Amino acid sequence: MEVRRAVRAHLADIDAGSVLVACSGGADSLSLAAALAHEARRAGIRAGGITVDHGLQDGSSRRARSVSEAMATMGLDPVEAVHVRVAHGRQGPEGDARRARYAALEAAAARHDAAVVMLGHTMDDQAETVLLGLARGSGARSLAGMAAYAGLFRRPLLRLRRDVVRAAVPDHVKPWEDPHNADAAYARSRVRHNVLPVMESELGPGLAQALARTAELLRADADALDTLAREAVGAAVVDGDPELNEAVAGAGYEVTRLAALPQAIRWRVLRAGALAAGCPAADLHAAHIAAVDVLITDWRGQKGIDLPGAIRAKRSGGVLWFGQMT
Incomplete structure (x- = not known):
C-alpha cells in the first residue's frame, strides 16, 4: 500500500498526456510498474512502460522482451523495449549507460506524448548516492542526491526503503537481479553491499533515512543558492x-x-x-x-x-x- 500511495501522490497533478514507467525488470521498478498500472487505472490516466536494453550483457534483448511482457500483463499500454547503443565517453561505463538510458527515455516520452516518466529509485539508492558524492569531495549539489521531481522525471519511491518496495512486487512476476549490482568493480555496488551495511552496524539503524533526509535539506539549500547565483550572473556579466x-x-x-x-x-x-x-x-x-x-x-x-x-x-x-x- 505504501508504494501505491507514493505513486498516487505523484499522479495527482497529471491532467494531460500519459505517464510512463522506466522498468529494468528489477524488483524496485517492477513494484513501481505494478503500482502505476493500478493507480493510473483508478485515476483514468493512460500509463505505459519502457524498458531500455543497453546491449551490454548476453541475453539482454531476450530479457527486455520478458520485461515488456510482464508490464503488459499488469495492464500497462503502450509497452516498448528500446535498444540503445552505449557510446564510450568520459563518464565511465555507468555514466555512459546512464546517459544513453535517459536519452532513450526522453525520446520515448516524446513518441508517446508522456507528461511524466517515473523512475524506481528508493531511499536506499538515495543514501548510496549521497555517500558516493561525499567520497568524491563534491559540493552541496552532489550531496543533495536525486530529486523527486526533475523536469520530465519523477521518483515516487525516494522516501521508501528498498525492502518495503520489494515486498510489493506482484507474485506473478519474477524480478531480475542485475549482476552489475553485485559486481565489486562498481563503486555503487561496493557502497550497497559493503559500506552501508557496516556503517549501519556500527552507527545503528536509520542511517539510510538520515542520509536521505540530509539530501533533502541540502537540495533546498542548493536550490536557493543557485537562484541567487543566477541573479548574480545577470548583474555581473559584461x-x-x-x-x-x-x-x-x-x-x-x-x-x-x-x-x-x-x-x-x-x-x-x-x-x-x-x-x-x-x-x-x-x-x-x-x-x-x-x-x-x-x-x-x-x-x-x-x-x-x-x-x-x-x-x-x-x-x-x-x-x-x-x-x-x-
Whole structure:
C-alpha cells in the first residue's frame, strides 16, 4: 500500500498526456510498474512502460522482451523495449549507460506524448548516492542526491526503503537481479553491499533515512543558492570581447561584483561561466573553480587558468573572462 500511495501522490497533478514507467525488470521498478498500472487505472490516466536494453550483457534483448511482457500483463499500454547503443565517453561505463538510458527515455516520452516518466529509485539508492558524492569531495549539489521531481522525471519511491518496495512486487512476476549490482568493480555496488551495511552496524539503524533526509535539506539549500547565483550572473556579466594577446573570447564578469559575493554564490557563478564557455561538466571539478577564484581574491597579475575543454579563465581590465583558447 505504501508504494501505491507514493505513486498516487505523484499522479495527482497529471491532467494531460500519459505517464510512463522506466522498468529494468528489477524488483524496485517492477513494484513501481505494478503500482502505476493500478493507480493510473483508478485515476483514468493512460500509463505505459519502457524498458531500455543497453546491449551490454548476453541475453539482454531476450530479457527486455520478458520485461515488456510482464508490464503488459499488469495492464500497462503502450509497452516498448528500446535498444540503445552505449557510446564510450568520459563518464565511465555507468555514466555512459546512464546517459544513453535517459536519452532513450526522453525520446520515448516524446513518441508517446508522456507528461511524466517515473523512475524506481528508493531511499536506499538515495543514501548510496549521497555517500558516493561525499567520497568524491563534491559540493552541496552532489550531496543533495536525486530529486523527486526533475523536469520530465519523477521518483515516487525516494522516501521508501528498498525492502518495503520489494515486498510489493506482484507474485506473478519474477524480478531480475542485475549482476552489475553485485559486481565489486562498481563503486555503487561496493557502497550497497559493503559500506552501508557496516556503517549501519556500527552507527545503528536509520542511517539510510538520515542520509536521505540530509539530501533533502541540502537540495533546498542548493536550490536557493543557485537562484541567487543566477541573479548574480545577470548583474555581473559584461558584454564585448576581451582584448587579450591570446584569442580568448567569451563571457566576462566584473571582478568587483564577483569579489563582493559570498564564496558559495561566487563559486556557482564561476562554474556557470566555465560551463557556458564550453567546459565539460563531468571534467570540471572544485579544484578548477578554486583556481579561478584566486584570480578574484588573490590577484597578482597571473596569466590565467586553463580549464577542461580548452577553456581559459583570464582577468583583464577588471573583468574575468571565460572563453575558448584558439
